[in-house]
């Protein structure tokens with residue numbers, strides 16, 4: 001029985017400023033489950049990081065080429081004028097083939113730079129020198145002009161793992177979750193089938209990618 005109900009049954013008045021016991025319980029359960037989700041994410045990150053080096057360089061190379069070709073054929077890529085991609089770390093999808101094509105088609109190619117808790121978006125030109133960040137990522141230097149998120153037509157997302165529904169697991173910084181909160185355009189998630197899982201732990205901030213592109217095919221998220 002709730003505290004409120006037992007107070008009422010006893011004929012006592014309920015102080016208006018004390019939260020209902022059920023509310024407190026719900027809050028506690030919600031908090032707990034957020035902690036559980038975050039622990040599940042950490043466990044999955046650990047598992048995937050252990051698995052990545054076991055796959056052959058030939059697998060990554062072949063899958064990367066197939067995925068790149070699939071993306072080059074997509075309307076969403078062909079029509080995008082301004083694309084936000086990322087500089088690949090080891091075992092990540094490498095978008096170099098797409099970048100070359102984008103320049104040939106006079107598209108703007110943006111790379112993110114970590115700025116505290118957020119990402120600034122910089123338009124990089126062919127051959128431009130990048131800087132190694134503290135996370136070990138090649139980033140544009142601060143002096144490279146920034147572009148507003150509103151001008152981005154397509155975001156190519158990085159991940160450590162994902163599923164065919166477009167749910168992604170990143171490195172745990174929450175950078176893309178925060179960025180995507182302010183973005184309404186298209187998102188693509190290129191990834192390797194062998195590092196994907198069926199269930200990705202997600203919290204209320206996680207947003208699904210519109211389209212997952214793997215060496216096996218294209219997977220778009222159901223709209224319901």
Ligand SMILES: Nc1nc2c(c(=O)[nH]1)N(C=O)[C@@H](CNc1ccc(C(=O)N[C@@H](CCC(=O)O)C(=O)O)cc1)CN2
Pocket residue numbers: 049086087088089090092112114119134135136137158159170171172173174175176
């Ligand atoms: N290529 C790439 N760039 C990106 C991201 C990403 O996931 N991939 N990010 C996505 O948000 C942002 C940077 N966020 C990051 C947050 C944490 C770690 C991290 O913990 N790195 C490990 C080592 C990584 C590895 O396994 O090689 C570390 O520093 O110990 C990396 C990136 C912006 N740029």
Ligand SMILES: Nc1ncnc2c1ncn2[C@@H]1O[C@H](COP(=O)(O)OP(=O)(O)OP(=O)(O)O)[C@@H](O)[C@H]1O
Pocket residue numbers: 038041158168169170171172173174175176177178181203205206
């Ligand atoms: N918009 C937001 N506002 C507040 N907290 C957020 C927001 N987005 C994510 N977070 C929090 O940031 C933390 C890291 O999030 P999460 O583990 O999902 O990162 P990730 O998706 O793996 O990383 P990334 O987005 O950088 O690839 C979580 O505690 C999450 O709840």
